[in-house]
Amino acid sequence: EPEVTQTPSHQVTQMGQEVILRCVPISNHLYFYWYRQILGQKVEFLVSFYNNEISEKSEIFDDQFSVERPDGSNFTLKIRSTKLEDSAMYFCASSEKGGRLGYGYTFGSGTRLTVV
Amino acid sequence: GENVEQHPSTLSVQEGDSAVIKCTYSDSASNYFPWYKQELGKRPQLIIDIRSNVGEKKDQRIAVTLNKTAKHFSLHITETQPEDSAVYFCAAHTGKLIFGQGTTLQVKP
Numbered sequence: 103e104p105e106v107t108q109t110p111s112h113q114v115t116q117m118g119q120e121v122i123l124r125c126v127p128i129s130n131h132l133y134f135y136w137y138r139q140i141l142g143q144k145v146e147f148l149v150s151f152y153n154n155e156i157s158e159k160s161e162i163f164d165d166q167f168s169v170e171r172p173d174g175s176n177f178t179l180k181i182r183s184t185k186l187e188d189s190a191m192y193f194c195a196s197s198e199k200g201g202r203l204g205y206g207y208t209f210g211s212g213t214r215l216t217v218v
Numbered sequence: 219g220e221n222v223e224q225h226p227s228t229l230s231v232q233e234g235d236s237a238v239i240k241c242t243y244s245d246s247a248s249n250y251f252p253w254y255k256q257e258l259g260k261r262p263q264l265i266i267d268i269r270s271n272v273g274e275k276k277d278q279r280i281a282v283t284l285n286k287t288a289k290h291f292s293l294h295i296t297e298t299q300p301e302d303s304a305v306y307f308c309a310a311h312t313g314k315l316i317f318g319q320g321t322t323l324q325v326k327p
Contacts, residue, residue: 144319144320145262145309145315147316210261
């Protein structure tokens, strides 16, 4: 079964540093997402990406965050000047028919980001 | 903005009993309602979903019902087993998934 691959699985970074979280979506999927989950809390939407541009972003996704699809396979989330409160599990997801229809999401296994 | 409310936050049942988790959503344009099971430190795993043109769906011991008028949907697990113990999240989709707060289900042997 096709998978969404995320690297690294765990990232520890100093406060103020920049991190890049990487994701390889399923190859025929067109819609890409980042979600985050602070420990013990619900999964929160960050951003959706389609046709090489951001479709929608949440209030959480401020100027500190950016996304990029640098080539045909990778989808990255960059967090500039990390803060303690950025510590969370970050999930990438992709969908063949997302956006309008919604179904067919596949989540990656996540990157646990710890800011110290 | 869109909001999904989920109840209860914790649920403890005896093995073999049924468990029901309820969610309400705010955006009437929501068109897809998945349920996820999440074990500690793992990704959310889709267990069942329902689209807005369907009122009920069943898959073995798991069923979901949707009431579009009331903007309410529920997960029903029958004949619960200890391995059903996990955190369950509902979600509603309108361009992206909005998750409920989660229900920690404990099935006691």
